[in-house]
Amino acid sequence: MKDDISDLNTAEYPSTVLVVDDEIYVCDLVTEMLEMDGYRVFSTTAPREALKIIDNEQIDAVITDLVMGDISGVEVLRKAKEKYPDAVLILMTGQPTLENAITVLREGVFDYLIKPFTLETLRMTFYRGISKQKLQRENIHLKELINLHHISEIIGSKLELDEILKATIDTTLREFNCDAGAILIKNPNNNNLEIRSQQGLPDNFFKREYLEFSKHFMKLPILNNYANANMDKLPFNIGGVRSHISQPIVIDNDDFGQIHLMRINNPRQFGKNNLATLSLICSKVETAIERALLLENLEETYLSTISALANAVEARDKYTHDHTERTFITGEAIAKELxxxxxxxxxxxxxxxxxxxxKIGVPDAILNKPGPLTDEEFEIMKTHPLLGAKIVENIPFLKPALSYILxxxxxxxxxxxxxxxxxxEIPIEGRxxxxxxTVDAITSDRPYRKGRSIEVAIEELKAHSGTQFDPKIVNICIKVLPKLPAHLELESVAL
Ligand SMILES: [Fe+2]
Structure with missing residues (x-):
């Protein structure tokens, strides 16, 4: 299967020309001329057959007779134009009337040849058309390159992995005129690919074996134009997809994932230039992902440092076990209300x-004393906010905790x-x-008493609202407290 994919990737797709004329010798002469010049040619004397070819093949140019029995050349041109808007359309006719000329020009025909004409005339006309088409396509490619900068800026502005992936899919779909796209990420546990971000993806587009044995394909860019592919051997259920490109995403020289783009309604096939542009975008995506992973790693390190510090306190003050987590749950509910x-x-x-x-700086004998503190002991206990502030004030990433500590x-x-x-005057963090x-202190066990109920805590808050506590925070706390499932568990712990 790997070889088949490689073949598809490297396949060149020369411009394809459809030649239609009810006179077989005209078809043969034009076909021979174009094939000698390296073009892929479909020729037919039956206009109905021509319409079918337009349906099934990617067509870059049409050279057709005007009058051919029940279906006119105009109809062939109209269908080609509808499906391939930039196709080069050339009409040949033995009946040059002004009306005919106006009709075909309205259909967007590139040129109009009056029979009899020499092959050289046809060749010159055809090459002018193909050169113009090439220029237009190069302009589109240039526009894509200019848009690269814009895409890079959007992707570069995102800091989290999922945001980066979503922005990549959104922008590439728009810039490449695609109907569907997906980013697959390798699961490091089994090396299988998993769809992490997608838009418009046909159901089950990726066959299971592709996702499971994806390591065979990971490093390969893909350029598939399905009209010419051997369907049986494809690892994709193409489901209406006409054209498909993919590039690997490599992080730290290791396979990380892939990006896939598909055209379903857009009839234009992807070319190698699109693949090259996507490769450039991928390098921007890789940089953004590397930065996001680094940031994630850093945040994890920060959090484990904080946990270690918090645990150091909890280990010494055994009655505050789970205290910090429960305090946070209540605080989070109030913060959301705010x-x-x-x-x-x-x-x-x-x-x-x-x-x-x-409290690290407060002696154990005071911290764990089973009973009320003396005035002198309380003075020592009261130093813990300033001691805490001293510990964290020179550690930049802990600074957000300073107002709470102090x-x-x-x-x-x-x-x-x-x-x-x-x-x-008291920062809201402190209030x-x-x-x-206080809620947690009331509802938790203490050496000299058992923890009390939420109702008791609420009464206590009400009793000291406006003296000890900010009434606004008390009101919100009373509102959210009974709704917190964590506190139902907490009650059972406390009792
Ligand atoms: Fe405290």
Whole structure:
């Protein structure tokens, strides 16, 4: 199967010409001339047969007689023009009337030859038409190249893998005038390809064996024009696809995936120039994917660092086991009500994990004391927001957690610590965390008491709304708290 694909990739598709004339010797003469010049020629004396050829083959040029029994040459030209808008159309006629001339010119005919004419005249006319077509096609290719810059900018502006893949499919489909496209990514566990992003893909286009044994095809660019392909041997269910190109996506010298583009309604076949353009786009996509993977990796490293730090606190303060995760769940629900962005919620997660990081500097005897703290002990405990801030302030990626660490023990009435800020002087991160931290403290077990219910927590919030807590945050918290499934589980843990 591999060899068949390779053959298709390297196949050249010379321009194809349809010659139609009810006089067989005209057909033969024109065919012979064009074949000698290297063209692929279909010729017929039957206009009905010509219409079928137009349906089934990719046609670049039509040379037809005008009057041929029940179907006129105009009808052949009209059908060719409809299916292949840039086809070179040449009409031959022995009946040159003004009316005929006007009719065919309206059909977009390139030239009009009056019989009898010499083969040399026909050749000159045909080559003028083909040269013009070539120029038009090159212009389209140039436009594609200019658009490359635009595509690169769009792809380059995306930071996440799925966004990059979607932007790639969206832009390439538009720029290549395609009807369908897909990006397949290799599953590293079994080396099979999986469709990760697609648009307009015909059902089951990729045969199972292609996806399962894709390693055979991974490195190969593909150029398939199905009118000329051996259907039985293809690894694709072509499902109306006329033309198809593909390029491999390689990351760190390893197969990563492939991009496939298909034309279904657009009759124009892909050419090698399209494949070259797609290759350039792929190199941009590869750079963007490499950056996204690096970023993902970096974020994972950040998160595991944060987890390690948070665990260090939890390991010492055994009564706050699971505390940070539960605090985050409540906080996230409130943040969504406040309309916070994804990034801000990410910072909240970091804050919930790290807000008590300063407890690392508080002695175990105070931290785990089974009973109320003395005034002196409480003064030491009160240093933990500033200690925590000192730990994270010089680590850039932990900076989003700083407001949570520093202000989570401030009170709305100004009687909190470390700064005694009042009302909205306290950054909202601190006001939010003080509410959710309290809810968790009430509902969690402590050495000197069992955890209490959500109802108790709600009563406590109401009792201290406007003094300890921001009333706005309290109201939202009371609204979201009973709806959180995590807290139903939490109750069973607490009781
Ligand atoms: Fe704290």
């Amino acid at each position: 309309g916070w962005s994804e990034d801000r919620i990410k910072a909240l997660r970091m804050g919930a994990m790290l807000h008590d990081i300063g 202000y989570h023990h401030e009170r709305y009435d100004g009687k909190g610590y470390p700064y005694g800020l009042k009302g909205e 939010l965390l003080s509410v959710i931290d």
